Amino acid sequence: xxxxxxxxxxxxxxxxxxxxxxxxxxxxxxxxxxxxxxxxxxxxxxxxxxxxxxxxxxxxxxxxxxxxxxxxxxxxxxxxxxxxxxxxxxxxxxxxxxxxxxxxxxxxxxxxxxxxxxxxxxxxxxxxxxxxxxxxxxxxxxxxxxxxxxxxxxxxxxxxxxxxxxxxxxxxxxxxxxxxxxxxxxxxxxxxxxxxxxxx
Amino acid sequence: xxxxxxxxxxxxxxxxxxxxxxxxxxxxxxxxxxxxxxxxxxxxxxxxxxxxxxxxxxxxxxxxxxxxxxxxxxxxxxxxxxxxxxxxxxxxxxxxxxxxxxxxxxxxxxxxx
Numbered sequence: 001x002x003x004x005x006x007x008x009x010x011x012x013x014x015x016x017x018x019x020x021x022x023x024x025x026x027x028x029x030x031x032x033x034x035x036x037x038x039x040x041x042x043x044x045x046x047x048x049x050x051x052x053x054x055x056x057x058x059x060x061x062x063x064x065x066x067x068x069x070x071x072x073x074x075x076x077x078x079x080x081x082x083x084x085x086x087x088x089x090x091x092x093x094x095x096x097x098x099x100x101x102x103x104x105x106x107x108x109x110x111x112x113x114x115x116x117x118x119x120x121x122x123x124x125x126x127x128x129x130x131x132x133x134x135x136x137x138x139x140x141x142x143x144x145x146x147x148x149x150x151x152x153x154x155x156x157x158x159x160x161x162x163x164x165x166x167x168x169x170x171x172x173x174x175x176x177x178x179x180x181x182x183x184x185x186x187x188x189x190x191x192x193x194x195x196x197x198x199x200x
Numbered sequence: 201x202x203x204x205x206x207x208x209x210x211x212x213x214x215x216x217x218x219x220x221x222x223x224x225x226x227x228x229x230x231x232x233x234x235x236x237x238x239x240x241x242x243x244x245x246x247x248x249x250x251x252x253x254x255x256x257x258x259x260x261x262x263x264x265x266x267x268x269x270x271x272x273x274x275x276x277x278x279x280x281x282x283x284x285x286x287x288x289x290x291x292x293x294x295x296x297x298x299x300x301x302x303x304x305x306x307x308x309x310x311x312x313x
Contacts, residue, residue, distance in 0.1 A: 026243075026246070026247070026250070027243075029243070029246070030239045030242075030243050033238065033239040033242050033243070034239050037235060037238045037239060037242075038231060038235055041230075041231045041234050041235060041238065042228075042231050045230050045231055046222075049230075051230050051233065051234060054230060054231075054234060055234050055238070055241070058234070058238065058242075059238075059241065059242045059245055062242050062246075063242070063245065063246060063249065066246055131221070134221045135221050135222055138218060138221050138222055139222070153218075156215070157214070157215035157218050157219065158215075158218060158219060158222060160215075160219075185214050188214070188218075189214065
């Protein structure tokens with residue numbers, strides 16, 4: 001905790017903290033967590049709405065980073081390296097979630113979807129309830145995408161990253177990213193139009 | 201529905217529509233909450249994993265001297281059975297197979313001998 005406070009105050013360079021961690025000072029790693037926790041939590045929150053799951057994904061990112069730290073080459077910034085691990089963790093979570101869902105549940109047809117009712121109920125069109133209903137419907141639609149499609153569209157459209165950046169973060173080809181994102185958008189439009197959120 | 205601000209305007213890019221509706225407001229509430237002492241929780245988990253790993257290796261270190269004689273005895277026993285089976289005309293396995301296929305009255309007679 002003391003290290004974390006010092007890091008916050010003096011902005012110790014990442015390379016220094018990495019070096020200290022590699023030399024056995026585990027506490028130095030908390031400085032890196034403190035610095036990047038918000039970014040990682042925000043990214044994780046784009047792939048799940050459950051607070052425990054978001055917390056778990058974000059913790060997993062830092063644990064993987066700690067375990068793989070000896071492999072870190074300072075050829076790229078630590079932040080970029082960490083983002084790659086974060087994307088991989090989110091993708092793994094989506095795959096695990098999809099497998100679990102396929103194994104234990106149906107295609108989601110039976111799930112209660114009251115977002116449209118909530119939107120219709122909301123008299124105040126710009127109100128909180130309408131906004132939440134719209135977000136809810138989009139989250140549900142995102143949940144119906146394949147993991148690769150969801151990762152591609154999330155990083156491109158929500159995180160506003162370039163195709164090249166997404167390709168570097170995921171390790172997929174640029175063409176693959178474009179195709180997956182295009183398919184994801186088409187699927188989202190179809191689902192949202194069925195729900196009445198889009199006029200196609 | 202068409203008047204709803206949460207449906208895309210005509211010609212509005214889909215990405216912009218997504219960002220508008222999945223803006224940071226909802227996510228930041230969760231993020232703000234989770235950010236509280238996140239590093240403490242993660243470091244605790246990390247230390248827990250480290251100590252569990254250390255405990256495993258120290259447990260194995262303690263166990264090794266006890267395991268060596270156990271493995272040696274098991275090896276000797278296995279070799280003994282192997283020799284008994286294949287080094288002689290009638291080993292325990294052959295005997296068991298013969299016993300299984302033998303008529304019941306033969307087994308009873310054998311036991312009564």
